[in-house]
Amino acid sequence: MAAAMMSVRGLSRDFRGFRAVDRVDLDIARDSVHALVGPNGAGKTTLFNLLTGFLTPTAGRVELDGRDITGLPPERIAGLGVARSFQITSLFPQLSAVEQVELALQGHSGRGMAFWRSRRTMRRYREPAMRVLEQVGLEDVAAVPGQELAYGRKRALELALALALHPRVLLLDEPTAGMGLEDIDRTVELIERVRRDRTVVMVEHNMSVVGRLADRVTVLTAGRVLVEGGYDEVRADPRVIDAYLGTGHAAR
Ligand SMILES: Nc1ncnc2c1ncn2[C@@H]1O[C@H](COP(=O)(O)OP(=O)(O)OP(=O)(O)O)[C@@H](O)[C@H]1O
DSSP states (O other), X not given: OOOEEEEXXXXXXXXXXXXXXXXXXXXXXXXXXXXXXXXXXSXXXXXXXXXXXXXXXXXXXXXXXXXXXXXXXXXHHHHTTEEEOOSOTTTSTTSBHHHHHHHHHHIIIIIOOOTTOOHHHHHTTHHHHHHHHHHTTOGGGTTSBGGXXXXXXXXXXXXXXXXXXXXXXXXXXXXXXXXXXXXXXXXXXXXXXXXXXXXXXXXXXXXHHHHHHOSEEXXXXXXXXXXEEOHXXXXXXXXXXXXXXXXXXXXX
C-alpha cells in the first residue's frame, strides 16, 4: 500500500475505566475516501476526536503523513491540514454564507477571528470566499443569512467552512445525517467533487452512501476493528452481519 496519509497504531482511549477505543490500528491511504462504520457506541466519534486532537489517547500513536501528531492540540493538527466539518453555522446564524466563509478564511490566515476588522480588509476575502462557495454549489445563496438556509444547504456551508482551510485531510461526521434522498444525492456528488487531491475520512451510517463513496471501509465494534476492506467485501462478511444484527456470533 502507498504511504498512508494518516495512520494509527495501538490507539486506545479510556473513560473512567471504560475502554471506548481499544488498540485500534488504521491506515488511511492518501487521496482515498475511508469510511468508519459500526453500531451505536462502537467508538467512531471517539476515534474521530482522537484523530483531530479533541481527545488525547490513553495509549497509542497517531501519524499524519509520517509525522507523529499524538497529543497535539486540535488547532495545531488543523494547522497541519486536518479539517473537520462542524455544525458551526449556528454560531453566527445572522451572518450571510459568504461572510461566514470570509471569517473562516481570515481565521486560517493567522489573523484570528477579529470581527472588528474593517470592511476593506474583509473585502480581500470576498473573492476566495466566493470560490469556496462555488465548490459546494452555494454561490447563488452567498448573501443569505446562514439561519435562513435550508437544512441541506446549511450542511453544505459547514463543508465550505472546512474547505476554506484547504485541508489535506477532511473529516466528515455523518455528512448525510437527517437528509432526504435529494440532499443525500447532492451531498454524495459534492463529496465526489471535493475529494479530488484530498483524503476524506467519514463516519457514515447510510450504507448506500458508504457504497457509493468509500474506497475502504473499517467496521468498528466495541472500540475495536472488526473488519476492514472494500465495501462489497465488508458487507458480505458474516462477522459484520452478526455485529449489526447483534447476535454476538462474531465474538465466538
Ligand atoms: N466523554 C465520555 N465519557 C464517558 N463515556 C464516553 C464518552 N464519550 C464516549 N463514551 C462512551 O464510549 C463509547 C463509544 O462512544 P462513541 O460516541 O465513540 O461511539 P459511536 O460509534 O460514535 O456511536 P454513535 O454511532 O452512536 O455516535 C460509548 O459507550 C460511549 O458511551
